[in-house]
Amino acid sequence: MEEIWLGKDGEKFHALLFRNGSEACIVMAHGFGAVKDALLPYADVFKEKFDVLLFDYRHFGKSDGEPRQLISIKKQLEDWERAVKYAKERYRKVALWGSSFSGGHVLVTASKLDVDAVVSQVPFVDGMACVKAAGMKDSTLLTLAAFVDLLASLFGRYFNLPIVSPPGKLAFMNTPDAMKYLEMLPEGVEWENSTPARVALSLPRYKPIRFVDKIKCPVMYVIAENDLITPAYAAHKAAKMTKKAEVFSLDCGHFDVYLDYFDKCTKAEMEFLERNL
Numbered sequence: 001m002e003e004i005w006l007g008k009d010g011e012k013f014h015a016l017l018f019r020n021g022s023e024a025c026i027v028m029a030h031g032f033g034a035v036k037d038a039l040l041p042y043a044d045v046f047k048e049k050f051d052v053l054l055f056d057y058r059h060f061g062k063s064d065g066e067p068r069q070l071i072s073i074k075k076q077l078e079d080w081e082r083a084v085k086y087a088k089e090r091y092r093k094v095a096l097w098g099s100s101f102s103g104g105h106v107l108v109t110a111s112k113l114d115v116d117a118v119v120s121q122v123p124f125v126d127g128m129a130c131v132k133a134a135g136m137k138d139s140t141l142l143t144l145a146a147f148v149d150l151l152a153s154l155f156g157r158y159f160n161l162p163i164v165s166p167p168g169k170l171a172f173m174n175t176p177d178a179m180k181y182l183e184m185l186p187e188g189v190e191w192e193n194s195t196p197a198r199v200a201l202s203l204p205r206y207k208p209i210r211f212v213d214k215i216k217c218p219v220m221y222v223i224a225e226n227d228l229i230t231p232a233y234a235a236h237k238a239a240k241m242t243k244k245a246e247v248f249s250l251d252c253g254h255f256d257v258y259l260d261y262f263d264k265c266t267k268a269e270m271e272f273l274e275r276n277l
Contacts, residue, residue, distance in 0.1 A: 006055065006082050007064075013079050014062035015055035018047040024093040024116070024277040025051040027083050031100030032124075032172065033071060033163035034181075035061040037189040038258075042097070045266045049274060051091065055083050061190075067158050069192055071199040073206050076102075080109040088113070093277045097269070100124055100230060100254070104208035107238070110219070111211035117276035118215065119269050121222040122230055122254050125209040127202075129234040141170050145197035153198065160194040172200070175228040180255035209238045218244040220272040222257060222265055229254040246272060 005012040043052045059065035087094045095117040098106035103123025110118045149159040164181040165171035221239045239245040
């Protein structure tokens with residue numbers, strides 16, 4: 001394993017490169033507010049056949065960026081493009097792997113850059129679908145908190161909200177299964193359950209589904225049919241709009257793909273990657 005830094009001086013992002021001599025590389029990053037450590041089990045599976053480039057977005061983990069824990073869609077897409085371009089300069093074939101929020105990022109990135117395969121697991125494809133799933137009350141409160149955070153930012157401060165919480169408490173994810181998020185994080189990993197609330201203003205307008213018809217390579221959609229975070233119907237709609245789509249459907253919830261259904265998911269994903277790389 002090799003540690004590398006990508007991006008511009010002053011605000012670089014940190015990545016791990018797992019080498020096994022393959023001519024193909026899988027580029028990976030995590031979902032909403034997490035860190036790359038939570039994806040190490042996936043990297044361990046994929047590195048048996050391929051090289052793996054796993055990175056933290058700016059503002060998270062070991063990467064640069066202030067304030068900490070800031071979720072910026074614009075910056076995260078920039079980080080994806082830089083990571084993919086790094087891989088494309090060094091490998092004959094490159095695949096993208098994203099889950100939840102990054103499941104949307106990989107779709108946008110693949111619509112702009114020529115890659116060989118994409119795995120989009122329980123993806124965020126339509127911000128409005130996710131807002132509707134969250135409900136009017138919580139969505140309104142998140143929006144109000146976002147304006148408070150924007151006001152605070154004018155004075156060099158910020159207003160954070162939890163990324164996950166139990167039902168009844170305001171957070172970006174507070175479904176009955178949301179606390180399973182914490183089970184994804186390895187023991188001892190440095191991670192903070194908070195993010196500046198301003199991202200709530202950009203979530204409804206973020207619609208990776210608008211880009212999927214431009215993707216030329218095969219895309220595997222891993223869809224949890226009982227998903228309370230990123231609704232399954234939106235992912236199925238995106239798959240139908242994708243030229244070369246494969247759907248792997250599971251009778252489970254959003255976080256189960258990382259936990260109880262991990263082996264089943266990674267087996268199917270590995271088979272897809274082997275076929276296309």
